[in-house]
Amino acid sequence: PQAVYLSDYTPPAYLVDKVSLVFRLDPAATRVLSRIEFRPNPDAAPGQPLVLDGEKLKLIGAAVAGEAVKDGDHTQTDTGLTIPASRLPAEPFVFEAEVEIDPSANTALEGLYMSNGMYCTQCEAEGFRRITYYPDRPDVMAPFHVRIESDEKVLLSNGNPGASGDGFAEWTDPWPKPAYLFALVAGDLVAAKDSFTTRSGTPVELGIWVRPGDEGKCDYALDALKRSMKWDEDVYGREYDLDVFNIVAVDDFNMGAMENKGLNVFNSKYVLASPSTATDMDYENIEGIIAHEYFHNWTGNRITCRDWFQLCLKEGLTVFRDQQFSGDMRSKPVKRIQDVLQLRARQFREDNGPLAHPVRPSSYIEINNFYTATVYEKGAEVIGMLKRLVGDDGYAKALDLYFDRHDGDAATIEDWLAVFQDATGRDLSQFGRWYTQAGTPRVTVTDDFKDGTYTLHLKQETPATPGQPDKQPQVIPVAVGLLNPNGDEVQPTTVLELTEEQQSFTFDGLSAKPVPSILRGFSAPVILDRKTTTEERAFLLAHDTDPFNKWEAGRALAKDVLARMVTDRAAPGPAYLDALERVARDETLDPAFRALALRLPSEDDMAQTLFDAGVTPDPLAIHDAREKLMLALAEHLSSVLPGLYEDMSIPGPYSPDSKAAGCRALRQTALAMMARLDDGKTAAKQFRDADNMTEQLGALGVLLSVGHGQEELGTFYRQWQLDRLVIDKWFALQSSLAAPGKAADTTLALTRHPDFDWKNPNRFRSVIGGLATNAAGFHDPSGASYELVADWLIRLDPMNPQTTARMTTMFETWNRYDADRQALMRGALQRIAATRGLSRDTTEMVGRILG
Numbered sequence: 001p002q003a004v005y006l007s008d009y010t011p012p013a014y015l016v017d018k019v020s021l022v023f024r025l026d027p028a029a030t031r032v033l034s035r036i037e038f039r040p041n042p043d044a045a046p047g048q049p050l051v052l053d054g055e056k057l058k059l060i061g062a063a064v065a066g067e068a069v070k071d072g073d074h075t076q077t078d079t080g081l082t083i084p085a086s087r088l089p090a091e092p093f094v095f096e097a098e099v100e101i102d103p104s105a106n107t108a109l110e111g112l113y114m115s116n117g118m119y120c121t122q123c124e125a126e127g128f129r130r131i132t133y134y135p136d137r138p139d140v141m142a143p144f145h146v147r148i149e150s151d152e153k154v155l156l157s158n159g160n161p162g163a164s165g166d167g168f169a170e171w172t173d174p175w176p177k178p179a180y181l182f183a184l185v186a187g188d189l190v191a192a193k194d195s196f197t198t199r200s201g202t203p204v205e206l207g208i209w210v211r212p213g214d215e216g217k218c219d220y221a222l223d224a225l226k227r228s229m230k231w232d233e234d235v236y237g238r239e240y241d242l243d244v245f246n247i248v249a250v251d252d253f254n255m256g257a258m259e260n261k262g263l264n265v266f267n268s269k270y271v272l273a274s275p276s277t278a279t280d281m282d283y284e285n286i287e288g289i290i291a292h293e294y295f296h297n298w299t300g301n302r303i304t305c306r307d308w309f310q311l312c313l314k315e316g317l318t319v320f321r322d323q324q325f326s327g328d329m330r331s332k333p334v335k336r337i338q339d340v341l342q343l344r345a346r347q348f349r350e351d352n353g354p355l356a357h358p359v360r361p362s363s364y365i366e367i368n369n370f371y372t373a374t375v376y377e378k379g380a381e382v383i384g385m386l387k388r389l390v391g392d393d394g395y396a397k398a399l400d401l402y403f404d405r406h407d408g409d410a411a412t413i414e415d416w417l418a419v420f421q422d423a424t425g426r427d428l429s430q431f432g433r434w435y436t437q438a439g440t441p442r443v444t445v446t447d448d449f450k451d452g453t454y455t456l457h458l459k460q461e462t463p464a465t466p467g468q469p470d471k472q473p474q475v476i477p478v479a480v481g482l483l484n485p486n487g488d489e490v491q492p493t494t495v496l497e498l499t500e501e502q503q504s505f506t507f508d509g510l511s512a513k514p515v516p517s518i519l520r521g522f523s524a525p526v527i528l529d530r531k532t533t534t535e536e537r538a539f540l541l542a543h544d545t546d547p548f549n550k551w552e553a554g555r556a557l558a559k560d561v562l563a564r565m566v567t568d569r570a571a572p573g574p575a576y577l578d579a580l581e582r583v584a585r586d587e588t589l590d591p592a593f594r595a596l597a598l599r600l601p602s603e604d605d606m607a608q609t610l611f612d613a614g615v616t617p618d619p620l621a622i623h624d625a626r627e628k629l630m631l632a633l634a635e636h637l638s639s640v641l642p643g644l645y646e647d648m649s650i651p652g653p654y655s656p657d658s659k660a661a662g663c664r665a666l667r668q669t670a671l672a673m674m675a676r677l678d679d680g681k682t683a684a685k686q687f688r689d690a691d692n693m694t695e696q697l698g699a700l701g702v703l704l705s706v707g708h709g710q711e712e713l714g715t716f717y718r719q720w721q722l723d724r725l726v727i728d729k730w731f732a733l734q735s736s737l738a739a740p741g742k743a744a745d746t747t748l749a750l751t752r753h754p755d756f757d758w759k760n761p762n763r764f765r766s767v768i769g770g771l772a773t774n775a776a777g778f779h780d781p782s783g784a785s786y787e788l789v790a791d792w793l794i795r796l797d798p799m800n801p802q803t804t805a806r807m808t809t810m811f812e813t814w815n816r817y818d819a820d821r822q823a824l825m826r827g828a829l830q831r832i833a834a835t836r837g838l839s840r841d842t843t844e845m846v847g848r849i850l851g
């Protein structure tokens with residue numbers, strides 16, 4: 001397969017002034033009639049052929065300027081249609097085509113496909129070319145008019161509704177958009193409706209479209225949508241710009257959701273919620289994803305990307321915005337901690353392995369493989385750093401300028417940085433390296449104290465990554481505060497700008513050597529390396545005024561303890577246990593924060609931490625140590641836990657609000673520890689009594705993790721067998737919590753369950769992806785799990801390359817492990833690579849992982 005390079009970018013030869021489409025829907029033979037008004041691009045070389053993308057299309061007929069295009073007038077390949085310049089008028093012209101497509105055969109879930117008998121589309125990144133011939137690239141933007149002809153009850157597309165009647169509906173989207181934002185949905189749907197009036201007084205009709213029977217599960221999503229619309233007005237000054245905003249829930253979907261203009265399409269998992277079927281985490285995800293897709297209306301749709309290398313322009317910024325929103329709706333510190341946990345679990349992991357790539361990559365084979373944690377989450381961190389460096393006012397000015405200057409544009413990262421330079425006067429040339437250099441910088445800190453002056457010596461180093469052996473220093477905002485030995489803050493948070501490879505920063509007039517609190521709020525996506533003592537960590541856990549670093553101190557303590565348990569079989573010492581007891585007892589702390597502080601680092605996180613420290617991680621030893629630490633902690637806290645468990649129970653009906661969810665999170669943490677002492681009795685009772693999914697599923701998970709719960713699994717299944725989303729949880733729980741030696745067999749048995757509908761991405765991810773989160777089970781020394789996963793990826797690939805390719809990342813950490821596991825993992829990957837007819841998506845991923 002051919003790679004595409006950023007450096008090869010050329011502007012489109014033809015621009016589009018208007019698109020009109022007619023869809024005659026039929027499951028196996030849908031006709032798409034297109035009428036496209038083209039005009040030569042004044043910024044491109046003249047006299048070029050018209051190159052249209054098109055895949056899996058049956059061309060019925062085409063015409064240029066009203067004249068049929070005959071054989072020999074054009075070249076048709078399986079990737080598109082080219083009409084030579086000699087056949088094109090020099091002036092604007094109309095291209096028309098009729099094609100036939102087969103949605104029922106579309107298992108890749110890209111383009112127009114069917115899910116549970118309903119028609120839906122997914123066009124980002126390059127799915128529109130499976131609908132009709134078109135210049136399928138984001139820098140070609142045009143208004144669309146769509147007519148859908150079908151007997152389906154509900155016919156939806158982008159923009160505002162137009163004429164409709166028996167068997168047809170028309171939609172007009174006045175806002176120029178790239179084809180990847182096109183959407184069409186048709187089916188037997190019902191809507192939960194509401195409305196929102198924008199701040200300038202324009203009413204917007206809101207609809208969430210679901211299958212009949214699900215309309216009662218849309219309240220939370222609707223509420224989250226209204227809060228998102230209001231927030232974007234209040235915080236970014238951005239109003240919605242159409243008469244309607246529709247969301248459709250779809251069961252078969254390759255990812256979370258899609259921001260199509262005026263018609264978002266969602267994985268039903270991120271829309272539907274009721275207290276008895278959705279967990280607190282589901283509610284939180286729904287809120288965040290509804291917001292994310294809505295915010296794309298300005299950051300992504302009104303201003304889009306010039307080319308797919310600029311993906312972080314819309315994704316990094318929109319993630320940053322949804323994180324801000326969730327922080328405002330819930331607890332800012334807790335949200336920050338959760339985001340950093342995610343960043344480390346997904347992005348640091350990626351950055352440390354063979355798939356490391358810059359936030360703005362410079363080449364790709366399959367763009368769908370670059371919707372990564374680096375583009376999204378590190379992309380958001382980069383914006384957080386920009387904001388820190390230019391200040392809140394600078395950020396606000398820059399964003400206003402961005403919207404003013406680029407509304408309607410397909411923009412680049414250079415445009416984005418220029419806006420910040422112009423609005424604030426700050427030179428951002430060095431900052432630009434955050435977009436082009438891959439790898440997680442390591443910042444090493446040493447300090448000294450003399451005559452009242454405290455000095456921090458900072459050193460940065462970014463490791464080599466694939467294709468990038470040498471790195472330049474980046475500008476790293478390091479937020480620092482200083483505490484007196486008595487616990488008072490003597491230096492409030494200040495941002496040090498580390499721009500050189502090594503730099504020292506001094507603080508004068510101190511009466512004693514302070515305790516530094518470094519990288520407050522996780523002010524940069526780096527690994528902080530500083531030799532320190534258990535006492536100092538316990539001190540910061542007790543006294544730091546920065547909630548992130550307070551949590552971080554506890555986390556570092558836990559990691560130290562766990563590492564020593566793994567490497568030296570050391571027992572957990574009192575410093576750690578006492579420090580956590582103080583957290584557990586501290587009622588001034590937010591329950592959600594306490595839950596996070598009491599939770600142990602994940603096994604995968606520990607594997608990475610040990611690997612970073614030069615130790616080859618043994619997943620079984622890590623699992624064992626973590627279980628032991630959990631037990632030690634439970635024993636140490638045995639007098640606190642029952643009270644905590646009781647205090648955190650909330651009377652009255654379930655409410656998904658963040659305060660209640662925080663109490664339940666702490667209660668769940670207590671329950672997990674108590675199960676180590678009472679053999680799961682409290683959990684079994686909670687399972688029986690639960691009136692909401694958070695507590696029911698929480699109890700079931702705890703039971704499984706202490707070797708019980710078989711009976712409850714049966715009860716749960718019988719109760720929920722008709723609810724797909726709940727049964728996904730039932731599957732995921734079993735593969736992710738199976739005891740290490742039983743994980744492969746358990747997962748194999750699950751794949752033989754009659755409800756294992758492997759063609760449904762959610763179900764496949766629950767079972768096979770669940771095994772990936774079971775670190776000790778996945779890395780079974782026999783290699784049985786690796787083989788099982790490889791078998792299933794090989795089976796899924798011809799059906800659904802995108803989901804298959806994404807899931808190969810289960811193997812991205814192979815180079816952390818011992819020689820035997822490395823050989824087994826590489827063997828599984830090679831077997832996938834050797835599969836005849838492997839998709840280019842999976843071929844690219846496996847090739848990069850093998851290196």
Ligand code: B3K
Nearest residue numbers: 124125257258259368371
């Ligand atoms: N933009 C979509 C992701 C599309 C993925 C294509 N493989 C969802 C989002 O980030 O909002």
Ligand code: ZN
Nearest residue numbers: 292296315318
């Ligand atoms: Zn997005």
